[in-house]
Amino acid sequence: VTLVDPELAARVLERALARGGDMAELYAESRRGFGVSLDDGRVERPQGGRERGACVRVVQGDSTYYGHVDGLAEEDLLRVAGSVSEAVRGDARRPAALSAIATGTRHEVAVPPEEVGAARKADLLRACDERARAAGPEVTQARIGYAESHRQVEIFGSDGRAAADDRTRIRLSAQVVARRDGRVETGTDTRGGHAGWELLEDDPGLVADEAARRALTLLDAVDAPTGRLPVVVGNGFGGVLLHEAVGHGLEADAVQKQASVYAGRLGEQLAPSFVTAYDDGSRPNAWGSEGVDDEGTPTRRTTVIEDGRLTSYLYDLLSSRKDGVESTGNGRRESFRHLPVPRMTNTFFAPGEATPEELIAGVERGLYAVSFGGGQVEPATGDFVFGVSEGYLIENGAVTAPVRGATLVGNGIEALRALDGIAGDLEIATGYCGKGGQTVPAGVGQPHVRIRELTVGGTAS
């Protein structure tokens, strides 16, 4: 099924360049979604949506002019192309002939979620609710969420680019509340991927078990310590640290505006030599994976840190053109209502030699940050902050009491330099990343890592 006939796309591009421009592009999208949740013991808020629309952009020099429209009707596409072209002042240019449509890396979807009945999805939620409540009488509330989305996109560029992608994503999440005396704690867990229903066929209740375990663990938590401490960061969602503290600073738009601490530092030894990190949008069925990015560039694995040296930034088409390099396939957009910007796909540290136990055993007094509730970074300074959602004290080389309320603050450059161990247990988790008002699915991951010293902002006095 095609969204826009290539012959029509060619006419839209020609109209978009009616008054000049270095590049014109048509991005067409059709998206369907379905979601349902269970809260307070009840299946609720079943909802579905269908949207179709397109964005036309014209780039001239350092300026981008764009417009978007709901629907894919021929007259609407031509009208928006005409209105965008009016912002440009110059002579008409002819777009290059469009190539055959390219599709990039394939991510197998065995069971399309839309082929599974809504009642089965509701039953899945009920099963998870039961599992969460079975974890103990102190579990008082469970919220289980299910969401699927199916996006088809087509991209046509005046440079002859033509590409299409078909993206199915599925995600199950659990948030469990446990209560003891006056104390209330929350635990969460998720499972998701660029995949179909098959992802949830293997014991989805584990997501509920894990969320419940976290909430119950926190009931015994002591206040987090305060001060500068060694920190062992857990695998999977622990990788949000790399995503925030390093990844955002490698996005080429920030780098080119000198709005990143990593600007001008390619080739520099920023981390110990045992550290390697990738952004990989082609990783099979991973949450942040795609066939082609939202500009039609096939996704790929980009080595951003190799043996401790900074080796590449993450590019979309415009920023790659400025640096005279190829796009790394990181031009992503939330929808046809947004412009593509350089964004991470799946970003993770390569596995190392150590075991998590060895990393912990080497710490006399520190923090074991298993997972984060989220984080934030100012790419210009590299300063970051992370809320630890599951954490423990490390005392004399052993994990002891759970802690609550811990926050890690630091600086990306300093944290990279202070890495002093990487384990072999790489895992990728499902994150949502916000940038410039756009939210996209981003895989975050890593094996266990150890940082020699970070500032822990606790609640203990």
Next chain:
Amino acid sequence: MRLEDAARRAVEAAQAAGASDSEAWAEESTSRRVRVYAGEVESLSDAGGRGIGVRAFAGTRSGYAYGTDLTDDGVAELARAAREAAEVADEDEYEGLPERSGSSEVPGLASADFADWSTERVVELALAVDRAARSVPDVTQVENSVYSDAQGSVALANSRGFAASYGATQAWAYSSAFAGEGADLMTGMGVGMGRDPGELDPEAIGAEAGERARMLVGARQPESRRCPVVLDAFVAASFMGFVGAMLSADAVQRGRSLFAGREGDEVADPVLRLADDGTDPEGPSSAPFDGEGSPTGRTGLIEGGRLLGFLYDSRTARRAGRATTGNASRGSYRTPPSVGTTNLVVEGGELALEGLVAQAGDGLYVTEVAGLHSGVNPVSGTFSVGAAGILIENGRLARPVRELTIASDLVSMLKSVSAVGSEVRWVPFGGSVKAPPVLVSEMAVSGS
């Protein structure tokens, strides 16, 4: 009204598909966005959009469907999908349309002057914001300056015969400036908003961005301490957004609010007065009716140090045996209504910022917080969030600090508010909040 008509057609289609009750929310808008970098237009957009969301009930079960196709066939398909989705939900005896619908008088939601602002003029405005930010001493770069606006209409119709619509306009501008260089580089944000571009002061927005970055240049990590903390209006607004979310009756009824069961209790110092007001003519979230057609209003939340009550939509009101407060909120036509704040308003006090700083004596003036959504436990209210600001010594702003966290729990913080500033402003963080700077008598500050 074409939009109202689309909503009516959707309701008819849902009823025809077997819904016991139904409701449709339709939107149409045009928006512009100008992004300026280094004195040039980096991107410019002019876009239109429309969509509709249908909520269909099968007795006490409800389903939702949304889409962008407003033709007869399009809305009929959505209506069927919503009715079908309702089959998946469990019974909820409190579910249903509001018993009474209606509109409040809210003047001035749409500015007549909006139409006078051509794209060329708003581009000029964005460039002026950028120039103002770059002209602040010590500013080394302006990351971007952005102008954006929207002009739109909303229509709601339901199967009980309610149908209404309104139009609104909104314009925003912000700028993000860098001051200092290398490891000393710090950032600052300036914002402004109004019903039309004429209500924005580009010089003030740009200058604010530059000044906020400039005052942090040379910041270092402070030593840990417990001390009085002055939260500037941006930061106070962010925290109040969190408090507001926990005053939702939905959070309370589902056991997710630390305020559950505390109506009438002392939860704050009496100097702190908080209300939700969906009718404030200046409020970005003001409207005549809420997301399910109940009239909006003003709801006192914290007064005299006590918690007066919670925010309700019709479902949570039925469950609590109360009346809706008109707080069924919608992100857009893509989401069914759920309880949310409209505009949170913190009443201003007597002291200017200098007065608050003087009263703090030795403490910390916080101008930035980061990681609020991961650093505040929404159930227990305990928090530890990253911050930057300026140390206060002998009642004066002394030296800038960064890489620190401030920690407390929300109720302890509300109870230790010891003064509220007089300079109240609208802040688009944490929802839509009008807040002054606030002095908190003690918080834990962690640094080195």
